[in-house]
Amino acid sequence: MSAPQTKAKTRWHIVVFLAPAVFVYTAVMIYPLFNTLRLSFFDTVDRERIFVGLENFRTLFGNAIWSDQFWNALGNNFWFFVIHMLVQNPIGIALAAILSSPRLRFAALYRTAIFVPTILSFVIVGFAWKLILSPIWGIAPGMLDAIGLKFLYAPWLGKEEYALTTLSLVSVWQFVGIPMMLIYAALLSIPEEILEAGECDGITGLSAFWKIKLPLILPSIGIISILTFVSNFNAFDLIYAAQGALAGPDFSTDILGTFMYRTFFGFQLQLGDPHMGSAIASAMFLIILVGVCLYLFGIQRRLRTYQF
């Protein structure tokens, strides 16, 4: 190739190919991201934006009105995440394991049906479950009554102690399809020979799953965990659709996303405050960054990826 010749002049087509993507991405995503971090060091005084250093963060963590809300939202967000990790991912893995069993009939049909909730919007999911669990309509109490468990019923979404767990489970119901699909793909990529070798040694059925398949799909489980983490700490829509911006009852379902929305946009009597909103956004950014770094440098390095 005539490398020296092309080196001499600028290859404009590379610039043309890269420019639109880099421009839109930088202008609408990266620049606002850093601008939001920057805005968290400012405040409005007499209609003028002035630099206040760490004042917003001092308010957020030092002023009880703010810090109580922040820690409440963060704690709720952690519980939201824990439920996803403990319920969504195991169910997803179990369903994928069953689906990937050889010569299973209707596998495509089950796969398609179980993925349906994932494609619905949070608005539909939030309201549908709100109606189903509502004591006025009575589908949930009616069904529990039919199997003799009516005493278990409570207006779950209206009780402070249950509301967050109920909404987390609704979100689990919605997103089980994603871990299921990713694990299913990972299970299908395990070569037959390995499983056959295990079979010769008498490892079949469940023990084949625990001893051979599970160690091989650990990297995929790692990816699912970090995806769950990022999407949970950035969640908003389901809580907003089901409980409104106030994340009732009494803020018991408030998570970082709804807290940031209320702060930044305002609601009812509270005026919106973009600078405090930025401060919360910066805190969320830091949490997600720490989580992603822990995964990339702590977990992913230890998981061996097997190349077949």
Next chain:
Amino acid sequence: MHTAREKLSTKLGAHGVLILYTLIALFPVFVIVTNSFKTRRAIFRDPLGLPNEESFSLIGYETVMKQGDFFLYFQNSMIVTVASLFFILLFGAMAAFALAEYRFKGNTLMGLYLALGIMIPIRIGTVAILEMMVSTGLVNTLWALILVYTAQGLPLAVFILSEFMKGVSDDLKNAGRIDGLSEYKIFFVLVLPLVRPAMATVAVFNMIPIWNDLWFPLILAPAEETKTLTLGSQVFIGQFVTDWNAVLSALSLAILPVMVLYVIFSRQLIRGITSGAVK
């Protein structure tokens, strides 16, 4: 005999679990859609029954059609989704081609820079995005949404597409160069048609989150004439909380377009996920 029977029972067990979970997954959709066709009395007296001659009613749909501007909302959602997908695919494929095809200074760095956005959600920057849209006058226009979704979709699109483009044969491109095709022609005429399956995967991955998003329509384009279907149904249902017929009909109408899209693209979507495009 013994093992055959054992195999049959594990098979039945597998189907049992899958059927149970399928029912759990579809039950809410079923309840919402069937009840939307019933009279108010039947909705409450027999919520699990199918509509029959006596209980059949379209009153909810009539209310929705009279009150909500669902057709306009639908059109807005359609414009935003299609335009965003177009820009994600066009700009994403162009950038992916540059990264995969040419060796230049900063290639790796540029790839890493574009990949940053895969893990960091764009919502974190909402405060500054809103300020920017207000100052450029784009707030309450569909362009605000299209730009945001394009930026949001680009990182993963570039990542997936450049993996695919590395697989396109060099001989083909060099043959094109010998025939005197420009680099642009090589990209648009030779390479783009070959990566169509990957582009379809990217499109399907982006389509549903864009269609269903509530956050950005709520913040950037809440005006009546720019409401998307997701935001529109949220507002409508909020206003009609006590009119169960209308709420159930609105929910069913909101489910309908996504289901249609899903039925059309589900094979593509599932193939995309299982072929490891997101690994």
